[in-house]
Amino acid sequence: MSPSNLAIIATLAPAVAALLLLIVAPLRHKGAPAAWVTLLGSLVSLGSAIMLLVGRLGGAADVRVTTPWIQEAGHSMAEIGVLIDGVSVPMLIIVCLVALCVQLFSVAYMHDEPPRAYGRYFTLHAMFLFSMNIVVVSPNLLQLFAGWELVGLTSYLLIGFYFAKPSAAQAAVKAFWMTKLADMGFLFGLLVLFVATGSFEWTSTPSTQVATWVTALLFVAVIGKSAQFPLHIWLPDAMEGPTPVSALLHAATMVAAGVFLVVRADPLFAQAPATREVMLWVGTTTAVFAAGLALVQKDIKKVLAFSTASQLGYMVAALGAGQAFAGFFHLGTHAFFKALLFLAAGSVIHAVHSNSLEDMGGLRKKMPLTTAAFVIGALSLAGVPGFAGFFSKDLVLSSLEGKGNWIPWTLLMGSAFLTAFYMGRVVIKAFWGNESEKSSHAHESGIAMTGPLMVLAIPSLASGFLGGWLASQVKAEYHVHLGLTPIVASSMAILGIVAAIVVFGRGGKAPFTGVLEKLDTFSLVDRTWAGGYRIGLLGIASVAGWVDRYLIDGLMNFTGWATLEGGASARKLQTGMVRDYALMVVVGVVVLVLIGVLR
Amino acid sequence: MTLTSCLILAGAVMAIGIYGLVTRKQAVAMLLSVELMANAANMVFAAYGHFRGGPSAQVFVLFALAITVAEVAVGLALVMLLYRRHGDTTVDLASEARQ
Numbered sequence: 081m082s083p084s085n086l087a088i089i090a091t092l093a094p095a096v097a098a099l100l101l102l103i104v105a106p107l108r109h110k111g112a113p114a115a116w117v118t119l120l121g122s123l124v125s126l127g128s129a130i131m132l133l134v135g136r137l138g139g140a141a142d143v144r145v146t147t148p149w150i151q152e153a154g155h156s157m158a159e160i161g162v163l164i165d166g167v168s169v170p171m172l173i174i175v176c177l178v179a180l181c182v183q184l185f186s187v188a189y190m191h192d193e194p195p196r197a198y199g200r201y202f203t204l205h206a207m208f209l210f211s212m213n214i215v216v217v218s219p220n221l222l223q224l225f226a227g228w229e230l231v232g233l234t235s236y237l238l239i240g241f242y243f244a245k246p247s248a249a250q251a252a253v254k255a256f257w258m259t260k261l262a263d264m265g266f267l268f269g270l271l272v273l274f275v276a277t278g279s280f281e282w283t284s285t286p287s288t289q290v291a292t293w294v295t296a297l298l299f300v301a302v303i304g305k306s307a308q309f310p311l312h313i314w315l316p317d318a319m320e321g322p323t324p325v326s327a328l329l330h331a332a333t334m335v336a337a338g339v340f341l342v343v344r345a346d347p348l349f350a351q352a353p354a355t356r357e358v359m360l361w362v363g364t365t366t367a368v369f370a371a372g373l374a375l376v377q378k379d380i381k382k383v384l385a386f387s388t389a390s391q392l393g394y395m396v397a398a399l400g401a402g403q404a405f406a407g408f409f410h411l412g413t414h415a416f417f418k419a420l421l422f423l424a425a426g427s428v429i430h431a432v433h434s435n436s437l438e439d440m441g442g443l444r445k446k447m448p449l450t451t452a453a454f455v456i457g458a459l460s461l462a463g464v465p466g467f468a469g470f471f472s473k474d475l476v477l478s479s480l481e482g483k484g485n486w487i488p489w490t491l492l493m494g495s496a497f498l499t500a501f502y503m504g505r506v507v508i509k510a511f512w513g514n515e516s517e518k519s520s521h522a523h524e525s526g527i528a529m530t531g532p533l534m535v536l537a538i539p540s541l542a543s544g545f546l547g548g549w550l551a552s553q554v555k556a557e558y559h560v561h562l563g564l565t566p567i568v569a570s571s572m573a574i575l576g577i578v579a580a581i582v583v584f585g586r587g588g589k590a591p592f593t594g595v596l597e598k599l600d601t602f603s604l605v606d607r608t609w610a611g612g613y614r615i616g617l618l619g620i621a622s623v624a625g626w627v628d629r630y631l632i633d634g635l636m637n638f639t640g641w642a643t644l645e646g647g648a649s650a651r652k653l654q655t656g657m658v659r660d661y662a663l664m665v666v667v668g669v670v671v672l673v674l675i676g677v678l679r
Numbered sequence: 680m681t682l683t684s685c686l687i688l689a690g691a692v693m694a695i696g697i698y699g700l701v702t703r704k705q706a707v708a709m710l711l712s713v714e715l716m717a718n719a720a721n722m723v724f725a726a727y728g729h730f731r732g733g734p735s736a737q738v739f740v741l742f743a744l745a746i747t748v749a750e751v752a753v754g755l756a757l758v759m760l761l762y763r764r765h766g767d768t769t770v771d772l773a774s775e776a777r778q
Contacts, residue, residue, distance in 0.1 A: 656774030662700045662709070 083135055084145035087162040090128035091213040097121030098206035108203055111195030115187050118202040122183055126176035132169050146219050158280050163219035166553030171216045174412055175333050178419045179209045181532035182328040185423050188528035189324055208234040212333050222280040225266055231334045232259050239321040251317035258314040262304020269297030282345040291351035306338030307389045309366040313606050315389050319381040327422030331388045332415035339395045339411050346404040360400030364488040367393030371498035376596040379435045380425050383506050394476050403479035405556035409547055410472035417540040421457035424450050427529050431522035442515035447524045451511045453533040458507050460540045462500035463573040471544030478565045497572040504580020685726035693719035706758040706768040717747045
């Protein structure tokens with residue numbers, strides 16, 4: 081089969097599954113069949129992706145197959161199709177593999193849901209995989225935007241999966257609004273690009289000024305989707321969704337779409353150094369800020385959520401430094417180990433029926449497989465040498481070395497220490513230490529849940545060694561070297577772990593915990609947005625409401641009132657007296673005659 | 680007898696008809712006034728036909744007379760109904776349509 085067909089199958093298989101489940105309601109309502117249909121769709125996708133990968137390994141060239149879209153007066157404004165190259169194929173593998181693992185995990189994890197909810201869950205998963213694959217294979221920015229909005233929609237639906245719970249419904253709406261606000265940037269960026277160049281290609285070469293505008297607008301969308309400061313606030317709330325959803329959407333794939341966009345649009349970003357400078361600082365700020373807040377979270381999922389924002393900050397910083405490959409590499413390894421961490425956390429939550437770290441503890445003996453998986457993920461995230469996260473984080477940090485970027489470099493090094501520190505805290509609190517009342521009844525999850533963990537543990541361990549191959553795919557340079565950065569980075573990781581053992585091993589608290597907790601509970605960024613919403617948006621809304629109520633409605637009401645009043649006064653002419661009518665006829669005739677005579 | 684004098688006569692008859700229509704309350708009197716007005720118009724037709732030539736005007740007059748007769752029949756029937764209903768033919772009694 082040709083590569084383009086394979087890519088189309090990989091994209092459409094989940095769409096077929098989703099459509100089938102949407103149309104044939106009994107499949108969805110029974111629950112279990114929906115899971116099978118979705119899994120089959122994902123399996124076909126993964127199979128096609130693997131065949132594409134095999135083709136790439138065999139030296140297949142890049143393929144771009146498109147068909148005209150939005151035709152007008154004989155020429156098309158845009159194209160729709162697939163682009164198979166060194167970026168889309170690895171990404172397709174990551175997305176399909178993680179999605180399949182998460183869906184397999186969900187089969188057991190969501191087992192206690194009512195059949196209808198179970199079916200809805202898997203239908204949404206199929207929709208998500210389709211949407212994400214649209215993003216991955218898109219050959220231009222317009223199709224990418226379509227997929228981008230679709231993943232936003234499925235994210236909203238899945239965060240609000242427990243929609244009967246007010247906090248989940250609120251979190252879903254919050255995520256939708258924040259990302260939609262940012263997506264305005266994408267839309268305007270596309271418009272500016274199209275007006276300036278007449279195409280939606282990321283390879284177009286507009287003037288520097290246009291490129292700066294376009295990339296700045298696109299970056300606004302990235303800030304929203306990839307949860308960068310100051311739009312990161314939706315991500316911790318998004319943890320209201322089921323844990324496997326958090327693993328797939330809000331850790332591994334969807335939030336990485338922002339980074340993927342920048343990797344894709346790298347030729348455009350290369351023309352806009354000013355935007356890159358901003359990206360570097362936004363990414364660094366997020367990495368440090370979110371890592372600090374991750375340190376004081378009491379909910380295991382929120383720790384991981386802030387950690388995701390922090391790691392996405394690393395990727396954005398690398399992209400800002402102009403090293404798209406470093407960001408992409410970290411995206412890939414992060415997808416594996418963060419999905420692993422989330423699924424392991426899901427396994428724990430399933431066992432102790434609580435999200436709170438207080439309710440965990442001492443799980444090491446009860447859940448050895450889950451513990452092993454979580455520890456592998458944590459070590460990878462911390463960047464301990466040999467694990468996947470080490471290689472990619474090292475590359476991100478190396479890309480900042482020298483070039484006068486020493487402030488972000490130092491900050492990210494500090495953040496690397498914090499990463500190891502807060503992951504150490506979670507591991508010690510959840511798996512070591514004393515058993516709580518809830519964790520004493522916990523027991524290891526079944527193979528249906530530990531299986532996907534084991535599958536994901538392999539790339540979390542080993543995917544770091546694929547850096548050279550990935551670099552050759554995207555035509556980037558990649559050298560493993562023993563310089564300043566790897567040494568400092570690995571010592572930061574080990575120092576962080578040691579510090580965590582010293583501090584938390586004895587049940588202590590981290591320094592500055594009080595300050596950070598205050599910062600977390602006060603949530604200045606949230607309040608700023610809420611205030612902006614109240615003053616800005618509600619202000620505009622009240623003005624618009626006044627205009628609508630009193631000017632537009634007023635005009636309508638006046639018309640009705642005038643008609644009624646006019647009718648009431650005209651009714652007085654109708655006396656019912658025959659002689660009055662006769663007189664009126666006569667007067668009318670006289671008037672007509674007078675008009676006739678006078679003109 | 681000239682056209683002018685005929686028209687003056689027709690105008691006078693018309694004026695009398697209008698006066699009667701506006702001032703009288705009795706349905707029969709009003710009907711008579713209407714008849715006067717109609718005949719004033721017929722007189723104008725006839726006068727023009729006589730002095731300016733052409734038989735078509737005379738034909739119109741004959742048609743108009745026939746229609747007027749029909750109209751009187753309808754009008755008198757209405758007056759009969761009015762009388763049966765109210766025992767009187769004062770038109771002010773027939774104001775139910777207002778409600």
